[in-house]
Amino acid sequence: MAKRDLALDLFHSFQNGKPTRSKKIKEKAPSPTDPQLLADLLSHLIEERDWKSGIAEGTLFSTWPNIVGMEISQHTNPISLLDGVLTLQASSTAWAVQLQLVSPDLLGTIQASAPGVLVESIVVIGPHGPSWKRGVRTIKVARGPRDTYG
Numbered sequence: 596m597a598k599r600d601l602a603l604d605l606f607h608s609f610q611n612g613k614p615t616r617s618k619k620i621k622e623k624a625p626s627p628t629d630p631q632l633l634a635d636l637l638s639h640l641i642e643e644r645d646w647k648s649g650i651a652e653g654t655l656f657s658t659w660p661n662i663v664g665m666e667i668s669q670h671t672n673p674i675s676l677l678d679g680v681l682t683l684q685a686s687s688t689a690w691a692v693q694l695q696l697v698s699p700d701l702l703g704t705i706q707a708s709a710p711g712v713l714v715e716s717i718v719v720i721g722p723h724g725p726s727w728k729r730g731v732r733t734i735k736v737a738r739g740p741r742d743t744y745g
Contacts, residue, residue: 651711652676662708663701679715691721
């Protein structure tokens with residue numbers, strides 16, 4: 596698609612003494628076979644399938660250290676986000692208690708930093724203890740290796 600150089604046209608019109616007529620450039624409508632930008636295709640796909648909330652949730656999980664800060668992110672992991680409830684797992688019970696106390700402030704930070712994510716409340720759980728259920732052959736009512744200690 597050629598663009599007109601207006602300064603050059605003006606120079607030629609003064610040089611010749613009469614204005615020059617330029618050819619009219621016809622714009623052709625884009626056809627489906629024309630190449631398109633990948634960003635445009637992805638944004639159309641996201642709009643069409645209503646994936647905005649899912650992408651916003653994935654962004655929350657992937658940018659967790661940037662949203663809450665390095666100190667909190669070193670001691671917490673976001674586990675799930677279901678029905679507006681964000682579940683966090685803390686590295687220790689002390690961190691779980693402290694995060695539960697500051698959860699309203701943390702909720703405000705998350706809502707301000709992650710637009711499009713619907714987080715209404717935060718549940719903080721502590722670390723999980725070791726599981727004695729290992730292997731294929733476990734008995735449901737047995738206590739594992741602890742049942743022989745007396």
